[in-house]
Amino acid sequence: MKRVLLFLATNLAVMIVLGITASLLGVNKFLTANGLNLGALLAFAALMGFGGAFISLWMSKPMAKWSTGARVIDSPSTSTEFWLVQTVERLAQRAGVAMPEVAIYEGEPNAFATGATRNSSLVAVSTGLLQNMSRDEVEAVLAHEVAHVANGDMVTLTLIQGVVNTFVVFLSRVVGYLVDSFLRRGDQESSGPGIGYMVTTIVCDIVFGILASIIVAYFSRQREFRADRGAAQLMGNPQPMVSALRRLGGLHTEPLPQNMASSGIAGGPAWMALFASHPPIESRIRALQS
Template sequence: MKRIALFLLTNIAVVAVLGITANLLGVNRFLTSNGLNLGALLGFAFIMGFGGAIISLLMSKPMAKMSMGVRIINQPSNADEAWIVQTVHNFALKAGIGMPEVGIYEGEPNAFATGAFKNSALVAVSTGLLQGMTREEVEAVIGHEVAHVANGDMVTMTLIQGVMNTFVVFLSRLIGYAVDSFLRKGDDRESSGPGIGYYVSTIVLDILLGFVAAIIVAWFSRQREFRADAGAADMMGSSLPMQHALARLGGMHPGEMPKNMAAMGIAGSIGKLFSTHPPIEERIAALQSRGN
């Protein structure tokens, strides 16, 4: 709950800073003269930016179960399931968090953690991961996912996404009004509301600024992966199992995950600016620099 409260307070602070800055720069007078209320724009940016992000966070666990076909292990039916549950339990104790729900889903090698609250999260592993790795490597992957939960990464990424969304919504409409005002300069219909210049500019800027925001969010996600790798190494008392798990993943085809969950997996696409995960080689090198 503390992280959710921090999330809301940060969002409110961002909107307040935007409002104060706009007033100091005289943007409020410009907007008012062109038929737009700054308070209304800030409220709209807040709802569109943070509203969608917080709803996505709160729905993350049930959506993950449904979209990935996760089978929750309420009562282990075999020795492997009992081992998985016990491994998650051990890591949760070490990390100082509540016991997450534990699940298995059919698919290529991957695993993920999600949930709005770190004391009631979900950790799930794929059948491909269990079949393609040794127990020590699977243990390292589970430790990585529990570290994500302990670090509050789900809330952190939602916060960053919400901030970026708010800036995109606010700036695209602010610039759109400026462009429209310039294009309609001297037009007697200036007071009749925004024209085509505003709508075209807003659509284009939503796309362009959205790409910039995605690059920033992806960068933060990559840093988060390094921290989770290190967290797994700390909980296991050695970085070697995590290195071996990553090396094994490097030779596999990681399972594809829904776009809204891509950042939650152990492995992701190796794109450049938009990749949610660093290259495997960089992650292994970071662990090696820590020593064994």
């Protein structure tokens, strides 16, 4: 898939690291001689699920800068940079959020916003976007990204990801235990989890993780509709956002790096609609016009 959020990729990596660390430290004591301790397993699953999600959230802004090579505009040196900073500042004031960092990166038309909180965010635009859109269209895109910040979309997605992560970890280990118990029925000599538990848990982590990504992708699509609507409100008129989306639909847009592609306003087509982090541009335009 082309649209995988930086947050989702780092979340998975952190969950793996946390799981290995928990095993080495022996804190995953939910398997007992009498079977599964469901309370301990749920606590372990929540630690893994929300731990990975919130660490990923905390890492989102520096990872975004690193992934795209975005250059933060500390001291504007050109008329375009002055305009970008002033426009984001004006939009942020209207939205009631702290001034985000503003950055430019080299690439095809796209833009993104990220950050751990509404008052510690980053808004970045590509050189391709600046070169292929009018000022009104670029301002609409900036308003869309500021709306993401004002809506607290990164925190919302973190909480959703934490919940689905928890269920993935919990259900995978319950199924792993049941399969292992079935395969080892009548075996009175062995103790502890067997190979059936380990293999089943890994397979279930993958399968349930894919199903969970469908849930996260659904909420991601809904936040795009909300950000489009927020941009129209910040601009006082939906037409600039409609024009910006139409222009994007006619441009050759290139997704952001794979680990954060769904942060962008534009991205490549998903191989299945259920996994798409963004709705089709035509649907977004219809929603704005209605």
